[in-house]
Amino acid sequence: MQSAVDYIGENGNIMIVNPLKNGKEARKVFSFNKVFGSNVTQEQIYVDTQPLVRSVLDGYNVCIFAYGQTGSGKTYTMSGPDLTSEETWGVNYRALRDLFQISKTRGDVIKYEVGVQMIEIYNEQVRDLLVSDGSNRRLDIRNNSQLNGLNVPDASWIPVSSTQDVLDLMKIGHRNRAVGATALNERSSRSHSVLTVHVYGKELVSGSILKGCLHLVDLAGSERVDKSEAVGERLKEAQHINRSLSALGDVISALAQKSPHVPYRNSKLTQVLQDSLGGHAKTLMFVHINPELNSIGETISTLKFAERVASIELGAAKSNKETGEIRELKEEISNLKQALERKEAEMEQIKGGSTRSTTESQRTRAVSPFSVPRYGTNANFKPETSQRSNDDTKSSEVRSCSSGKQRRSRFPSSLTDKEILPRIPFLGEEMLASSRKPRSPSPPVRRSISTDRGAHIRSRVKETVENQPVARVPFPARVPINKSIAAIPVIPSADNSSKGPYKGSQESVKQDNISNAFYNFQRVSARKVYPEHDEEQFRQALNIRQGGIRKVKNESKVKAKHQLPAKFNKSDVGTTMLSDIYAGEKIEEPRKSDFSEPENEHLLPVSPTIGALKVKKIQRNFSRNSQNLEPRVVQAVEPLIPGKLENKLPSNVTHTVKEGGNTSMPEFRRSRSTPRGKFMILP
Ligand SMILES: Nc1ncnc2c1ncn2[C@@H]1O[C@H](COP(=O)(O)OP(=O)(O)OP(=O)(O)O)[C@@H](O)[C@H]1O
Numbered sequence: 281m282q283s284a285v286d287y288i289g290e291n292g293n294i295m296i297v298n299p300l301k302n303g304k305e306a307r308k309v310f311s312f313n314k315v316f317g318s319n320v321t322q323e324q325i326y327v328d329t330q331p332l333v334r335s336v337l338d339g340y341n342v343c344i345f346a347y348g349q350t351g352s353g354k355t356y357t358m359s360g361p362d363l364t365s366e367e368t369w370g371v372n373y374r375a376l377r378d379l380f381q382i383s384k385t386r387g388d389v390i391k392y393e394v395g396v397q398m399i400e401i402y403n404e405q406v407r408d409l410l411v412s413d414g415s416n417r418r419l420d421i422r423n424n425s426q427l428n429g430l431n432v433p434d435a436s437w438i439p440v441s442s443t444q445d446v447l448d449l450m451k452i453g454h455r456n457r458a459v460g461a462t463a464l465n466e467r468s469s470r471s472h473s474v475l476t477v478h479v480y481g482k483e484l485v486s487g488s489i490l491k492g493c494l495h496l497v498d499l500a501g502s503e504r505v506d507k508s509e510a511v512g513e514r515l516k517e518a519q520h521i522n523r524s525l526s527a528l529g530d531v532i533s534a535l536a537q538k539s540p541h542v543p544y545r546n547s548k549l550t551q552v553l554q555d556s557l558g559g560h561a562k563t564l565m566f567v568h569i570n571p572e573l574n575s576i577g578e579t580i581s582t583l584k585f586a587e588r589v590a591s592i593e594l595g596a597a598k599s600n601k602e603t604g605e606i607r608e609l610k611e612e613i614s615n616l617k618q619a620l621e622r623k624e625a626e627m628e629q630i631k632g633g634s635t636r637s638t639t640e641s642q643r644t645r646a647v648s649p650f651s652v653p654r655y656g657t658n659a660n661f662k663p664e665t666s667q668r669s670n671d672d673t674k675s676s677e678v679r680s681c682s683s684g685k686q687r688r689s690r691f692p693s694s695l696t697d698k699e700i701l702p703r704i705p706f707l708g709e710e711m712l713a714s715s716r717k718p719r720s721p722s723p724p725v726r727r728s729i730s731t732d733r734g735a736h737i738r739s740r741v742k743e744t745v746e747n748q749p750v751a752r753v754p755f756p757a758r759v760p761i762n763k764s765i766a767a768i769p770v771i772p773s774a775d776n777s778s779k780g781p782y783k784g785s786q787e788s789v790k791q792d793n794i795s796n797a798f799y800n801f802q803r804v805s806a807r808k809v810y811p812e813h814d815e816e817q818f819r820q821a822l823n824i825r826q827g828g829i830r831k832v833k834n835e836s837k838v839k840a841k842h843q844l845p846a847k848f849n850k851s852d853v854g855t856t857m858l859s860d861i862y863a864g865e866k867i868e869e870p871r872k873s874d875f876s877e878p879e880n881e882h883l884l885p886v887s888p889t890i891g892a893l894k895v896k897k898i899q900r901n902f903s904r905n906s907q908n909l910e911p912r913v914v915q916a917v918e919p920l921i922p923g924k925l926e927n928k929l930p931s932n933v934t935h936t937v938k939e940g941g942n943t944s945m946p947e948f949r950r951s952r953s954t955p956r957g958k959f960m961i962l963p
Pocket residue numbers: 318348349350351352353354355356357361465467468469470499500501502568906909912
């Protein structure tokens with residue numbers, strides 16, 4: 281049978297001949313990184329892929345695709361025809377075998393853990409392929425690089441430690457994959473399958489963490505619906521497949537043109553692969569073609585698509601490595617934020633509590649200000665019990681305080697059980713002093729002077745009603761920062777009771793430095809007249825950016841008015857999200873490692889015969905030949921270029937970007953990109 285492949289050049293060129301056209305139009309040359317003929321072995325194909333795979337162990341994200349018309353050999357390349365023979369293993373198994381081997385040899389330097397996920401995208405639904413119970417649950421996609429490539433976090437994540445583990449899992453995955461017979465391939469993959477390998481490494485000496493992720497993607501076959509003779513379910517599948525491949529083409533086109541809007545959200549496929557298509561990943565695409573003449577339309581359109589892909593400059597790949605120092609700093613920031621949230625909540629509670637408690641304590645004192653025990657003695661004392669009791673018994677007073685009303689419904693009971701009173705000592709001093717002398721019954725004045733005092737007084741009152749039954753309020757999983765919460769720290773636990781108010785100070789000493797800082801600040805702030813100002817000073821003192829934390833009311837409102845429009849005016853949601861993700865990922869400066877190449881890479885293998893071509897537009901005409909699958913076109917990996925790492929961001933800049941979290945990087949990265957990969961064509 282006559283082949284559409286005229287010749288395959290040595291430099292990644294392939295010439296396609298179209299007998300339906302004459303003259304210049306009849307021959308087209310396309311250029312790729314590399315073109316493989318149909319007679320190459322699986323090992324030869326993998327050799328060009330190997331450097332990318334290895335870089336996963338250095339913390340890079342890598343994505344390897346197989347693209348092409350139905351029956352052109354995508355599954356053959358990625359999985360291989362026969363798993364029982366290592367010789368015929370495809371890229372997937374060879375890659376994992378390599379990962380295990382290398383991680384073993386590095387064992388005395390880095391400890392690795394490897395886990396895999398396998399999903400498919402079938403009719404625009406994401407499904408888990410590693411389920412053994414046959415459940416067909418639809419999974420959600422979350423584009424969040426904080427999860428380190430876990431874009432489908434609900435998919436089964438199976439730890440593996442040997443190639444055999446992987447083989448066993450693959451069998452399950454292939455069994456679960458949606459496959460159907462079409463006129464073009466009797467066992468055509470009707471879905472896109474994505475095998476994701478997550479690698480987590482810890483350097484034993486430095487404690488640095490490496491997180492790499494390898495996506496191995498076997499795309500569903502592209503085909504013309506009419507040619508596939510599909511009807512009913514097959515037709516629906518074909519339409520979904522074509523739509524998602526079309527969306528992939530649109531994304532690639534947008535990236536190639538450096539369009540400000542990249543339509544990742546137009547298909548599940550592009551959403552799942554978002555990080556790998558436009559991120560800091562190294563990407564390689566095998567493009568497969570069928571050399572038979574009756575597939576010439578699909579062949580040309582596939583090669584054009586491949587050239588388009590090859591033209592994209594993603595920019596330099598980045599390693600996801602966290603040094604011990606960075607990790608510690610992140611933890612510290614996280615701790616500070618939590619402490620600040622707690623403090624904010626306390627302040628809110630104190631402010632509201634002072635209104636209520638002052639009135640209550642006033643009433644109590646009217647009987648005998650000195651006869652009220654300072655702290656509860658009941659071991660089962662629960663702060664919320666007291667609060668609820670107070671609320672129940674003194675409802676009229678509570679209602680007189682609007683903030684108190686709100687607070688009551690959000691009282692985090694379980695939190696109050698655990699928290700200790702960091703500010704008790706200071707309050708205790710005031711309390712002791714104030715309790716020895718008669719007070720002027722002037723609630724409004726005292727409220728305005730010290731919120732803490734008010735809160736403390738309230739705690740005394742609670743003890744008088746501690747045995748009253750109370751309905752518990754569920755503890756919210758995440759307490760909104762800018763809402764009033766409970767006066768947890770203000771209310772003493774039962775343990776405190778026997779040791780008096782200063783027990784709280786002893787407890788607080790046990791807290792970390794952050795808490796101490798707050799504690800000290802609290803001592804100062806409690807002397808201030810306006811607690812709102814204290815909150816502001818907290819922030820300033822800590823110099824922390826407080827996303828969502830309540831600010832002084834007026835200021836907060838004004839700021840919100842100014843900020844919201846800017847946020848929502850962003851026309852490109854996809855790009856915005858991407859930028860956020862990148863910012864989150866840019867934790868690490870590029871790693872100068874001997875283990876892998878720094879360059880971003882694109883391989884585009886095609887599998888017809890031999891030839892090299894250049895594609896300008898994306899078309900969509902695919903046919904197939906299930907018998908003669910001679911050529912495979914492959915875009916090969918670019919060789920390591922050690923010196924290029926120097927071109928990357930200096931570490932300090934990278935860190936700044938990362939910590940800022942909002943910096944959009946795509947343009948920057950593009951400007952620093954390196955020429956994109958190579959294409960191998962396998963006829
Ligand atoms: N390089 C090759 N050498 C020998 N046989 C091949 C080669 N590539 C593919 N084949 C054979 O061609 C048939 C179709 O290949 P394969 O299933 O890999 O195609 P596909 O692109 O994955 O198809 P689909 O998109 O429909 O799933 C298989 O029987 C496979 O063994």
